Amino acid sequence: MAEQRSGRPMIDLRSDTVTRPTPGMREAMASAEVGDDVFGDDPTVVELEAHVAAMFGHEAALFFPSGTMANQVALQLCVDRGGELLAGADAHVVTYEAGAAAAIGGISTRTWPAVGAALDPEVVAAMIRPSGFPSVPTQALAVEQTHNLGGGGVVPLATLHRLAEVALAASPSGLALHCDGARIWHAHVADRVPLFVYGQLFQTLSVCLSKGLGAPVGSLVVSSRQRIAQARQIRKRIGGGMRQVGVLAAAGRYALDHHVARLAEDHARARRIADTLAPYGVVDPAQVRTNMVLLDLTKTTLDAPTLAARAEQHGVLIAAMLPHLARVVTHLDVDDEDVDQAGTVLGALLAAG
Numbered sequence: 001m002a003e004q005r006s007g008r009p010m011i012d013l014r015s016d017t018v019t020r021p022t023p024g025m026r027e028a029m030a031s032a033e034v035g036d037d038v039f040g041d042d043p044t045v046v047e048l049e050a051h052v053a054a055m056f057g058h059e060a061a062l063f064f065p066s067g068t069m070a071n072q073v074a075l076q077l078c079v080d081r082g083g084e085l086l087a088g089a090d091a092h093v094v095t096y097e098a099g100a101a102a103a104i105g106g107i108s109t110r111t112w113p114a115v116g117a118a119l120d121p122e123v124v125a126a127m128i129r130p131s132g133f134p135s136v137p138t139q140a141l142a143v144e145q146t147h148n149l150g151g152g153g154v155v156p157l158a159t160l161h162r163l164a165e166v167a168l169a170a171s172p173s174g175l176a177l178h179c180d181g182a183r184i185w186h187a188h189v190a191d192r193v194p195l196f197v198y199g200q201l202f203q204t205l206s207v208c209l210s211k212g213l214g215a216p217v218g219s220l221v222v223s224s225r226q227r228i229a230q231a232r233q234i235r236k237r238i239g240g241g242m243r244q245v246g247v248l249a250a251a252g253r254y255a256l257d258h259h260v261a262r263l264a265e266d267h268a269r270a271r272r273i274a275d276t277l278a279p280y281g282v283v284d285p286a287q288v289r290t291n292m293v294l295l296d297l298t299k300t301t302l303d304a305p306t307l308a309a310r311a312e313q314h315g316v317l318i319a320a321m322l323p324h325l326a327r328v329v330t331h332l333d334v335d336d337e338d339v340d341q342a343g344t345v346l347g348a349l350l351a352a353g
Contacts, residue, residue: 010312011284011338014319016183016266016291016331019214025112025254030251037063037242044246049251051209052220055256056199060228061220063249064240067182070206070219072100073234077204078140078176081106086127087142089114089262090149092180104238108136116150119143121162128170137141140176141167145198146183146190149321152270152292152329156185164201182208182219188288189263203227212263212291213255214332218248259332264288266291269339270329276343295326301353307346314345 012018021029035042045063053061064070071093079085085101087094089111094099101107112123124141131137141163147153167175179202181187188195199205205222209215221231233240267290272291273283282295295318297304304320311318319327328346330339 028254034244034246048249057196067219074204083139117147117153151294152290179205209252215251293328
């Protein structure tokens with residue numbers, strides 16, 4: 001349950017970022033051995049980085065305070081200043097990171113049509129620009145797995161393999177392929193694709209510990225030793241150097257050990273909500289693959305802010321993503337009773353109009 005409001009518990013389904021550390025996670029944080037991470041001698045951070053790198057079959061990883069910083073540093077590893085990144089029109093790296101690619105990295109972005117997780121590698125291939133005056137050379141492609149505005153959709157493994165082929169064939173040295181893997185754990189559980197298989201496809205990945213896994217903070221960039229050495233320098237340059245951060249790394253390691261397999265519970269609860277709301281024409285349960293339910297309100301008399309405001313009055317928090325698009329996200333801190341109550345509330349509001 002979320003915090004109390006007006007004497008009753010709130011069911012917070014705005015995002016999976018709202019989770020609180022579990023008692024076991026807090027114990028791990030309290031007992032964590034720490035050092036100075038800028039000097040590279042925080043043993044808990046070092047162990048976490050090595051563990052996550054091994055999970056994805058890469059040489060090294062680097063701990064970051066946020067997913068946005070991790071993504072943007074990874075993009076700077078892949079794209080020179082003045083170079084171009086291609087990504088989906090609804091990709092987090094171009095829509096929800098405050099223009100950081102251009103403002104901080106000097107990276108030009110161009111986007112393929114917004115189709116969420118259902119991207120077409122052939123469309124991407126046709127958009128790639130070679131180096132040479134006066135065009136801006138395409139240097140990297142970015143994929144979001146799972147896809148936030150795609151309703152937690154999973155990009156199929158076959159699509160990723162084809163995209164990797166496109167990247168490799170695009171130039172003599174190939175283009176870099178980056179994965180914004182903030183919720184890649186959900187894709188791993190939903191499609192049963194081993195993490196190291198994802199790792200083989202991408203030159204860089206960012207992976208988040210503070211969403212579905214329930215850690216209070218933290219992401220990592222996974223790549224080669226050479227790239228991670230460069231990433232450490234960039235992280236320091238933009239203010240991401242940290243000191244006794246092992247207390248946070250310990251939370252992330254606990255989450256990896258205890259909270260990955262249980263993501264299937266969140267997926268089942270999301271489908272439970274979708275099944276409840278399907279009769280109102282706002283969601284197709286077959287499209288709900290992970291822990292997100294997007295409510296398309298275009299055929300109702302409600303807009304998303306109105307639905308969210310009315311739901312809050314009844315103890316349910318949801319997110320208004322766009323004027324007629326609302327989002328419901330299941331996570332570690334909601335149970336079956338919570339999602340049943342939320343479904344009842346949202347169904348009644350949709351019926352009332």
